[in-house]
Amino acid sequence: MKTILVPTDFSDTANHALKVAAQLSKKHNCKLVLLHMLEIAKHLLPDNMIASNDVQPVHSTHSNDLPEALFYMKLAQKRFEEVRELPFMEGVEYEEAVQNHLDFKGVITSANKFNTDLIVMGSHGTSGLEEIFVGSNTEKIVRHSNIPVLVIKEEMASNFSLDNVVFASDFTEEAVEPFINACQLFETLGSKVKLVYVNTPGDYFSNSTEMRDRVKTFLNATQKQNLIEDVSFVSDYTVEKGVINFANQNNVDAIAVATHGRTGISHFFSGSISEDIANHAIKPVITFRINS
Known part of the structure; x- marks a missing residue:
């Protein structure tokens, strides 16, 4: 196993999944990709993100970006900086990425781009095996991903x-x-x-x-x-x-x-x-x- 993708909104739930992924990374010497989904309206996106609809490095800001887009990118950068300070991230090799998809397709696209072997993600579900996957992007990713998904509750x-x-x-x-x-x-x-x-x-x-x-x-x-x-x-x-x-x-x-x-x-x-x-x-x- 070489690469684990961890979608994150920087919530406690996402960090529970990240902690597990970090432990697996250390034990099996593999890289993590931390993916954050931006919430930017399409007309505010930088041209390069509109054209490619692709994953971007978190520091890929440009001089012609609109203020709103810059705000969200800078906010993501700040949150990623906080992630770096988490004790369990010490010694973990990882890459930061952002994408503007607000649904499960962005996660699957990113997982394929990075040749991911495993997706590790958190779930707010608290009512049984079936409920883990009901009414959320987690459910949709589980349905459509050909890559194994490890769900942490x-x-x-x-x-x-x-x-x-x-x-x-x-x-x-x-x-x-x-x-x-x-x-x-x-x-x-x-x-x-x-x-x-x-x-x-x-x-x-x-x-x-x-x-x-x-x-x-x-x-x-x-x-x-x-x-x-x-x-x-x-x-x-x-x-x-x-x-x-x-x-x-x-x-x-x-x-x-x-x-x-x-x-x-x-x-x-x-x-x-x-x-x-x-x-x-x-x-x-x-x-x-x-x-x-």
């Missing part, structure tokens, strides 16, 4: 790592490619991967033979047959509750899931999430997109 410990992760799946064919991509990233990070299949009452209920046959077929397709001993079968009232309980009981560092481009997190995680589950959904979540 709260401030993590200073020794945070991705040493132990759980990949939660329904082990269907569409999850094969995301799991292969997940394994490639986790091998780079030196992560130990567990897998969990949550059996629930109702339409998606499977007996023991059906579950094991599905998992064996899945692992054969991914050429990861050696992971069969790392698959756990659990039963719970909802998939979300089963995944969260498993993650907490096994003290994993993050929950990995596959996501759909058209509907966000896959139907595997659809359905209502009760308030008690919400209180436990604090683990970081890393997403891998299912290509339609």
Whole structure:
């Protein structure tokens, strides 16, 4: 892993994500790109930003910039200077960039431009796995990014790592490619991967033979047959509750899931999430997109 992109609005939530990214950067010797989205009306933009609609270095001001554009650029520079003083940024190699997109497309464009291996971003969501991705640019980035997205919900410990992760799946064919991509990233990070299949009452209920046959077929397709001993079968009232309980009981560092481009997190995680589950959904979540 060489490059991590961190979108930031300089809020506490964004800094929680930045702290995690900084820790990963130090551990794996990779560079960070800190991306700030400006809030400048198009008619106030410098000509070079209008023409390219591209990412700019944070210090790329020009003599002919309008006062309003200069104000926002100078403000961004000031906020980046404050970031440099954060204790956890000491010793971190990073680059600062700005873009004027006010939506998720700017983040994805920037991630591709910098050949990013991972996007790390904060989320204000506080009500369960599904709610992490609802009604925000985070949701849209998760839906549309072909690059893995690590979503951080709260401030993590200073020794945070991705040493132990759980990949939660329904082990269907569409999850094969995301799991292969997940394994490639986790091998780079030196992560130990567990897998969990949550059996629930109702339409998606499977007996023991059906579950094991599905998992064996899945692992054969991914050429990861050696992971069969790392698959756990659990039963719970909802998939979300089963995944969260498993993650907490096994003290994993993050929950990995596959996501759909058209509907966000896959139907595997659809359905209502009760308030008690919400209180436990604090683990970081890393997403891998299912290509339609």
